[in-house]
Amino acid sequence: MNARKTASAADGNVTAADSASNVRPVAVIDIGTTLIRMAVAEIDPAGEIRRLETLSQAVNLGKDTFTTGEIRKSTIEDCVRVLRSYQRVLSEFRIESPSEIRVVATSAVREASNRLAFLDRIYVATGIEVEPIDEAEVNRITYLGIQPLLQAEEKLASAQTIVIEVGGGNTEVLIIRGEDVLFAHTYRLGSLRLRETLESYRAPLGQMRAIMESHIRRTVEQVAQHVDLGQQRELIAIGGDVRSAASQLLPDWDPEHPGRLSIAELEGFTQRVLSMSEDELSRTYHLNFADAETLGPALLAYVGLARGLQIDQLFVANVNLRDGLLQDVASHGIWTEDFNNQIVRSAMELGRKFNFDEAHALQVAELSQTLFRALAEEHQLDSRYELMLYVAALLHEIGLFISSNSHHKHSMYLIRNSELFGLSETDVLLVSLVARYHRRASPKPSHEGYSSLDRDRRVAVAKLGAILRLADALDRSRSRRIHDIQCSRDEGRLIISAPHVDDLTLEQLALKQKGTFFEEVFGMQAELRKAAD
Numbered sequence: 054m055n056a057r058k059t060a061s062a063a064d065g066n067v068t069a070a071d072s073a074s075n076v077r078p079v080a081v082i083d084i085g086t087t088l089i090r091m092a093v094a095e096i097d098p099a100g101e102i103r104r105l106e107t108l109s110q111a112v113n114l115g116k117d118t119f120t121t122g123e124i125r126k127s128t129i130e131d132c133v134r135v136l137r138s139y140q141r142v143l144s145e146f147r148i149e150s151p152s153e154i155r156v157v158a159t160s161a162v163r164e165a166s167n168r169l170a171f172l173d174r175i176y177v178a179t180g181i182e183v184e185p186i187d188e189a190e191v192n193r194i195t196y197l198g199i200q201p202l203l204q205a206e207e208k209l210a211s212a213q214t215i216v217i218e219v220g221g222g223n224t225e226v227l228i229i230r231g232e233d234v235l236f237a238h239t240y241r242l243g244s245l246r247l248r249e250t251l252e253s254y255r256a257p258l259g260q261m262r263a264i265m266e267s268h269i270r271r272t273v274e275q276v277a278q279h280v281d282l283g284q285q286r287e288l289i290a291i292g293g294d295v296r297s298a299a300s301q302l303l304p305d306w307d308p309e310h311p312g313r314l315s316i317a318e319l320e321g322f323t324q325r326v327l328s329m330s331e332d333e334l335s336r337t338y339h340l341n342f343a344d345a346e347t348l349g350p351a352l353l354a355y356v357g358l359a360r361g362l363q364i365d366q367l368f369v370a371n372v373n374l375r376d377g378l379l380q381d382v383a384s385h386g387i388w389t390e391d392f393n394n395q396i397v398r399s400a401m402e403l404g405r406k407f408n409f410d411e412a413h414a415l416q417v418a419e420l421s422q423t424l425f426r427a428l429a430e431e432h433q434l435d436s437r438y439e440l441m442l443y444v445a446a447l448l449h450e451i452g453l454f455i456s457s458n459s460h461h462k463h464s465m466y467l468i469r470n471s472e473l474f475g476l477s478e479t480d481v482l483l484v485s486l487v488a489r490y491h492r493r494a495s496p497k498p499s500h501e502g503y504s505s506l507d508r509d510r511r512v513a514v515a516k517l518g519a520i521l522r523l524a525d526a527l528d529r530s531r532s533r534r535i536h537d538i539q540c541s542r543d544e545g546r547l548i549i550s551a552p553h554v555d556d557l558t559l560e561q562l563a564l565k566q567k568g569t570f571f572e573e574v575f576g577m578q579a580e581l582r583k584a585a586d
Contacts, residue, residue, distance in 0.1 A: 077153065078105070078146050081378035082139060084158040084183060086115025086221025086245050087343040088293075089135045092375040093146055100383045107375075108142065110135045111343040114161035115221045115245040120252075123167045132171075133178040140179060151182070155378055158185045160222030160243070187478045188223070188239035191374070195225055196234060196395075196475075198377030199289065202311065202370055203229065212287040215280065215362065219292055219354040221245035221347055226276055234395045236279040237474045242272045242354060244294060244347035262327060262353070269354050273361030280362055288359055288367040290314075293344065294351035298322055299369040301338060308371035315366050316359045323352040392475060393440050399474040400444045407454035407467060409447075416533045418446035420524035425517075427540035428547075431575055432516045441480060442517045444473065445487035446524060465489035469502070482506070483514060490518030491525050495570050519571040523549075523579055529563035539584060545577050550584035557581055 075098045082091045093106040112131050117124045136156075148154060162168050163185045172183050186194070199216050203209050213235075216227040222243040228236040247268060251261050280286065289311070299312045302322055306312040326334065327349040334345035359367055388396075404414055425432070425439050432438075445468075452463025468485035476484065482502050490496060496515055498504045503511065527535045527549070535557075539550045549564075551557060561581050568579045 078148050079379070079382050080139075080143055080146070080148050080154045081375050081382065082136070082154070082156040082181075083374045083378070084112075084114070084132065084156065084162060085374075086118075086159065086161040086243065087111060087113075087347060089132065089139075090373075090375060091139050091142070092379060093142070093148070094379050096379075096383045102379050102383055105146065106142065108139065110138070111341055114165075115243075116249065118161045118165045119222065119246050119249040122165070124162070124165045124171050129171055129174050133175060136175065136179045136181055140181075154181070155382055156181050156183045157374075157378065158183050159191060159220070159374075163187065164222070188225075189237075189472070189475065189477050189481070191223075191225060191239065192227060192237040193392075193475045194374055194377035194381060195291075196227060196229075196237070196377070196392075197380040198372045198374065199227070199229075199291070199370070200380070202289070202372060206311065206368075209287055209289075209368075212285045213281055214287045214289060215276075215364075216289045216291065217355065217358055218290075219244055219294065219351045224272060224354060224358075228279055232391065233398060234474050238276075238279075238472065240272045240275065242268060244349075244351035244354065247350040247354070248346060265350055265353055266357060269357040270361070272354075273357055276358065277361055282363060286362060286364055288362065288364045289370050289372075290355055290367050291370050291372045292351065293373075294348050295355055295369055296371060297338065297340065297344065297348060298326075298352055303369075306369075311368040311370045313366055314369050316356060316364065319352065319359075319367075320356045323349065323356050326352060388437060388440065388475075396440060396444060396473065396475040397447070399472075400447045403468075403471050403473065404447055404451055407451040409451050409453075410531070412533060413528060413531050414447045414450065416528045416536070417449065417521070417524045418443045419536070420527050420538065421446040421521055423538055424520045424523055424540065424549075428520065428575070432520075434513055434516065438513055438517060441476075441484050442487060442520060444476070445484045445491075445517065446521055448484070449488040449491040449521060449525065451488075461489050461492050464491075465502075479506075479510070483510060483517075486514045487517040487521055490514065490570070491521045492567070495573065515574050519574040522567040522570055523564065526563035526567040527551075527560055527581070529560050535560060542577075547571075547575070547577050547579045549579060549581045551581060552584040554583060557583055 076095045078095050080091060080093045082089065088109045088111055090109040092104060094102050094104050096102055112135065113128045114124060117128050162171060165171060168185060175181055175183050195218065203214065210231060214229045216229065218225045220243050222245060224240045224242040226238050226240065227234060247265050251264060298319060299306055299314055302314060302318055303312045331342060331345040334340055334348060335342060340348065404411065421442050422439060425442055448468055449464055450460065451467050452460035455463040465485040465488055468488055469482060473481055486502055496503050506514065534554050535551045537552060541548045564579055564581050571579050
């Protein structure tokens with residue numbers, strides 16, 4: 054690997070030898086519906102990623118889950134066997150620490166009724182902790198993986214870019230313009246799920262395509278609602294099935310760069326694939342049986358989506374979940390400023406959907422952020438919680454869209470049942486609870502959702518909710534006249550000083566009413582004073 058700088062250590066710069074010694078080997082493993090895939094890479098101090106090895110082995114996870122609802126014991130043991138073989142490869146690369154390995158599982162494991170037994174068996178047999186990631190996390194990781202391509206392709210910078218991956222269990226859709234994620238959603242449309250649906254219908258061969266197209270059409274109609282058909286559109290297709298098609302239709306395609314494929318060509322190839330048996334596909338296109346089984350339904354879904362979105366050509370990109378996982382590992386799982394902005398943007402769009410008081414919401418969010426940072430020593434929470442507090446503050450009053458009575462509970466309901474890009478299901482629950490506690494009762498074990506959190510998250514909800522109440526009280530007049538506050542401690546009290554405001558009576562009264570919860574959580578009273586000008 055080439056070092057970015059070569060200079061003497063005396064100059065304080067990093068030498069090539071220093072850089073090489075700081076390279077860390079890592080591995081990511083994706084337990085999918087039909088395959089368990091592993092990527093081994095090394096990451097240099099600058100965060101650059103270099104692939105060293107990629108492996109994949111077929112398993113029947115999706116077939117089990119989507120037909121019987123649970124993973125068979127024999128399939129679990131197949132997964133143990135695969136992961137043990139991967140461990141032998143990892144030992145050759147001297148990758149042994151849990152911090153150097155991330156193992157995730159998607160819909161086939163997540164939806165299985167015996168997923169806990171699966172996870173426990175894998176851990177007992179291999180010592181590997183498998184993380185079943187939810188749909189929001191899959192979208193986040195897909196976004197991380199596709200970002201380098203979006204930045205490199207000038208044609209995609211100004212267009213409305215639709216990123217689609219038809220997997221075995223689900224179809225992931227991201228709609229991006231420039232640096233903004235406009236929409237992200239996971240649909241229960243997958244190549245293997247389609248195949249299992251057909252088998253459950255026991256439909257004649259001649260009707261199979263019509264049944265699949267009917268399922269695909271419903272998803273297309275839902276996706277189309279979020280696409281501006283009056284704007285320039287580009288479609289990026291990712292996933293193994295569409296890459297298999299591209300390798301046949303674009304013989305000179307270099308997978309290091311996106312390939313351009315006409316939908317008419319892809320549709321013709323899809324018709325040929327659907328007319329062939331799995332054995333014929335395996336022999337003709339040198340596919341394993343798992344890939345041959347999903348190829349036709351997946352390509353039919355891509356064609357249906359492209360036609361429904363009135364797109365004549367698509368990019369085929371060699372991007373997958375492992376790319377996003379490696380990007381996440383390279384950043385040590387720290388959310389970047391750009392990614393935080395995407396989450397905030399998603400929250401703002403949700404607030405506007407429910408006609409929130411945007412000026413008040415932003416004011417409370419900024420005050421919450423200031424208080425969070427001022428109280429860092431007391432709350433001991435990391436920057437992710439700061440972002441979740443900010444989002445909760447933006448959305449704390451959206452329940453007014455339903456009713457002013459118990460609007461805090463309505464806010465919680467709307468947040469929990471809405472999509473916020475980049476936040477996991479647990480994160481969204483936490484945000485919804487913080488918004489709920491901006492007024493009225495303190496958290497109680499009987500409250501919906503609260504008791505399902507572990508102790509650390511319950512404590513975090515209480516801390517964030519208490520801070521949100523103070524911030525909300527500071528804009529009681531909704532005039533945004535209190536800003537640029539300073540915080541200090543005085544004899545067990547939190548003193549909040551507000552400059553350039555003559556009359557603080559309304560806010561002081563609101564702080565007195567709302568400050569009880571803060572005192573319960575942090576053990577000190579909050580007091581608002583006029584700062585010396």
